[in-house]
Amino acid sequence: MRRVVPVVFKAACPDCRGRFELAANALRLAIGGSSRTTFYSFTCPGCGTAVRKPAGERIVQLLSGAGVRTLRLHSTV
Helix, strand or coil: CCCCCCCEEEEECCCCCCEEEEEHHHCEEEECCCHHHCEEEEECCCCCCEEEEECCHHHHHHHHHCCCEEEECCCCC
16 A cells, blocks of 8 residues: 655745645635636634735646645636
């Protein structure tokens, strides 16, 4: 049987400046129609702040490949 190693991501909070590692299930990814509406988010384990950061193409690939919950945003126009 193969051993599965959980994926963790390094993250930082802009409010409390804490640095920590988060499991894939602690992150959320939103993919929009442009770079302005594509982002990932998490709640800082140190101060509880909701953090939202832009996600470029490479970050989208890494997060979605690791099983991060993904929401596809649709344009109404």
